[in-house]
Amino acid sequence: MTVIAPTTVTFFQNSLNEKSKILGAIDWDGKVLIICEQSPFHPVDHIWPDQPADKGEIVINDHCYTLEDCIVVTQSQDDEHFEFGSEITAKRFDEGWNYLVGHLISTDITADHLIGKAAELKVDENYRNALNLGHSACHLSALALNQAMELYWKREVTEDSLGHPDFDKMAISDSKVTEFKSRDEYRIGKSLKRKQGFKAAEALEQLENVQALINQTLESWVATGESITMIADGNKLNDTKRWQCRLNDKQAEIFCGGSHAVSLKDYQAITVKLQLSDDQGTLTMCTTATPA
Incomplete structure (x- = not known):
């Protein structure tokens, strides 16, 4: 061949x-x-x-x-x-x-x-649309998580596109997108605590407040009805692609090679639930997208 x-x-x-x-x-x-x-x-x-x-x-x-x-x-x-x-x-x-x-x-x-x-x-259009909603919701919840975790850093670290410490990028260990849902796992290990200066004990003690802040942020973002766009450097599989959406009067951007919703108007709601593992070493965020 x-x-x-x-x-x-x-x-x-x-x-x-x-x-x-x-x-x-x-x-x-x-x-x-x-x-x-x-x-x-x-x-x-x-x-x-x-x-x-x-x-x-x-x-x-x-x-x-x-x-x-x-x-x-x-x-x-x-x-x-x-x-x-x-x-x-x-x-x-x-x-x-x-x-x-x-x-x-x-x-x-x-x-x-x-x-x-x-x-x-x-x-399959229905399956694709369900994945689109799940994947964009995954990005939105990650950005909202970064914003909610902003208070729990002792030193300056890498920031996301909205100017918040990028907890998602530094701590994520696994991510799975399914129909209208996503599940992200974050390792709260020694490196994050000592080298990056994350105040894990304080954040985990206030996990219910963190969850509430994330859901409030997501509710406010969905209400804006902003467009979601994919920007690509080319039309080949390995060309760089970026997810973009205007949030907090700024252009949010995440590198991503997946497929996505086209607008926040596609959502009735996006909500998250946070769960800590028994050994307090893994934080799991489950995101659910309710279609409009």
Whole structure:
């Protein structure tokens, strides 16, 4: 197989349907992983898999195939070999690698006979919208958490785009986006307390107040109905993308390669619940988005 051109992606523009040409196909444990010239599908990220892959269908030769998985694939420009998903060794901006979207389907057609065929790629709109609301709510709650934690720092640290100490960036250990929800885990370890100067004991003692402040902030932000935009340096999978929304009369910005809501008007409410682990080493924030 020759080197395949990088996939043109449109998910960050909230595209749900694209007609494209199949540029590559790989036999995959009795199934086929196809690579198209362009794709509206969001693949699960191989580095930070917070948002799951889109669901949907792919139509080839008037036959509709269910999308069974959607992953990131890289191909070396030198020796043409592929790497898949979590096995990818290339860094996001390494030269000599093409980033591709791999679409897994079950079909009796062999991989070789799929190359060059026309395909229509159709995203499950309801599922995508539910993930969009969950993912943007995740960013909003993280920014509100940073704001609520502002009082609990003894020294200056890295700030977020709104000018608050970036607790989310410094402490997050895991994040998962699901339909209308997200779940973020934060490690409250020695590094955060000693090196960064976070007053953990005081913050954790006042966790109910912190939660109340976050929910008040989210309520005020949702009421503004501000637009949410995705800014991208290009339309390739590994091009830098940024989530933006105007909050507190400032432009909030978070680097993100996912898909998102288009406005705070899409929400009736966003609420969070904070929970501390028994050993007080992990803080979990569960965010729920109620659609408008």
